[in-house]
Amino acid sequence: MRPGDEGVLDLLGRGRIEVEGRLVDASNATLFCGISLDGVAARCVYKPVRGERPLWDFPDGTLAGREIATYLVSEAAGFGLVPPTVLRPGPFGSGMVQLWVDTRDDDDLVDIVPEDDVRPGWRPVLRAHDRYGEPAVLVHADHPRMRLMAAFDAVVNNADRKGGHVLHAVDGAVFGVDHGICLHSDDKLRTVLWGWLGEPLPEEAVEALRALRGHLGGELGERLHEHLTRAEVRALAERVEKLLAAGVYPTPSDDWPAIPWPAF
Ligand SMILES: Nc1ncnc2c1ncn2[C@@H]1O[C@H](COP(=O)(O)OP(=O)(O)O)[C@@H](O)[C@H]1O
């Protein structure tokens, strides 16, 4: 099963979940599972609400709810950047279930490389020194889907776009994962994708933002209220307006660390 396949939401929503393991680098209970329905099988990530560590800076709602809300925004806008995600009961209670995307092994779109090793066309984000004191650069690819993801992160106010949250699928598609700390009403954008800061938004991103503006007044708005506070849904609409008015990628605010740590 692939993200765009028919029936994928049905499989995720109604399939039988079998927990296969825990993702080791995950900070909350993030479980890798098999899921099957009527002879169709796939793999998924299951994050039970019960396994969430409370966060002082995200006291409202649940991380799982924020992941669903972020998926709904991606779909309504037409970004298609988040693998299909649902909220449903599972072996450890209600949680988010997201289709697993198989990724390319040696083709990451975000990297840390020695200063003289930046590939042509790649965008440097941060210069630092590695543990041996050698200059190193945090870089990311200048990929059209990544440009969309940077615009998407700005609109959903993603506080945690690490390198490991950008997936390069085996078929070349690009997806973002781990959206549990998105959509706060305060400005919290923290990302490694600063490579286009101040540059004009691509036409596709502008169109997605316009579509999103249209949907927020309708059913999408209502569904978002199931997972977010009133103030958060209002702030989302304000960010859409602000981005459309500015027409460019935002620049980091001074009062918040703009790059997630660790960056991967
Ligand atoms: N839907 C997915 N498809 C493929 N890989 C995923 C998916 N979701 C998460 N991962 C991988 O698992 C890692 C941990 O998942 P993540 O959502 O970041 O958990 P946590 O919230 O605990 O940090 C991610 O960095 C990514 O490499």
Ligand SMILES: [Mg+2]
């Ligand atoms: Mg993570």
